[in-house]
Every structure is written in structure tokens, then in C-alpha cells.
Amino acid sequence: MAVEDITYMLRVNAFEAGLLMGVIMQDEELIKHTLANVWKQLVEMKKEIEEAExxxxxxxxxxxxxxxxxxxxxxxxxxxxxxxxxx
CATH class of the missing domain: 2.20.25 (N-terminal domain of TfIIb)
Structure with missing residues (x-):
């Protein structure tokens, strides 16, 4: 049986995004590895906001x-x- 790769969209405000970035940065390598895709999205979002501002x-x-x-x-x-x- 093939496993389907389903993605979900989360809505966060700037505070929540920053908090999530901080949690991921300080956590163990297993969590960092598991949430690597989320991390990349948060970094990209932060860069886009900084550029726009x-x-x-x-x-x-x-x-x-x-x-x-x-x-x-x-x-x-x-x-x-x-x-x-x-x-």
C-alpha cells in the first residue's frame, strides 16, 4: 500500500511563527530533522516579511x-x- 504525501496549511501570526522558530532552534536534533520542512518555510516567510517591511x-x-x-x-x-x- 502506497503512503500518500498529504500536506496541510497552518495559519500563524508573527508571534506564533517566531515562537515556533525558537522552539525548533532549541530542540533536539531529532525534532529539528523531523520539522526541517516547517523550518525552511518559516525562514522563507521571515525573509519575505523583512523584505516587504x-x-x-x-x-x-x-x-x-x-x-x-x-x-x-x-x-x-x-x-x-x-x-x-x-x-
Whole structure:
């Protein structure tokens, strides 16, 4: 008997998406592996929202990440690996 690959759509707000990302990031490797597809979707959604809202990211000398929003607010912190992949 063939197993059908069924997908489901979940609706989350920004807080829920961020919370889910945090839970996946901190969890054991088994959970990270199992939820890898969900993780990829959350990262892509976060990038799309940041782009739409005009968030700019720049890797500074020394590897820190500078994040600037449309209002000029600046946050400097260590980047998560997924934030600098492909840059």
C-alpha cells in the first residue's frame, strides 16, 4: 500500500511563527530533522516579511549582524546561521 504525501496549511501570526522558530532552534536534533520542512518555510516567510517591511541586514567586520528597519532602529547581534547562509 502506497503512503500518500498529504500536506496541510497552518495559519500563524508573527508571534506564533517566531515562537515556533525558537522552539525548533532549541530542540533536539531529532525534532529539528523531523520539522526541517516547517523550518525552511518559516525562514522563507521571515525573509519575505523583512523584505516587504524594508528591513536591511549587513554583516559587520567581526561577524556581527546589523539589522536596520524603516524607522532607523538598529540592532547589532550575532547572526543565526540561516541569516548569513548564501550571503
Amino acid at each position: 524594508g528591513v536591511k541586514k549587513e554583516v559587520l567586520p567581526g561577524g556581527m549582524l546589523q539589522i536596520t528597519d524603516n524607522d532607523g532602529n538598529i540592532i547589532i547581534r550575532r547572526p543565526y546561521p540561516w541569516e548569513i547562509e548564501g550571503n
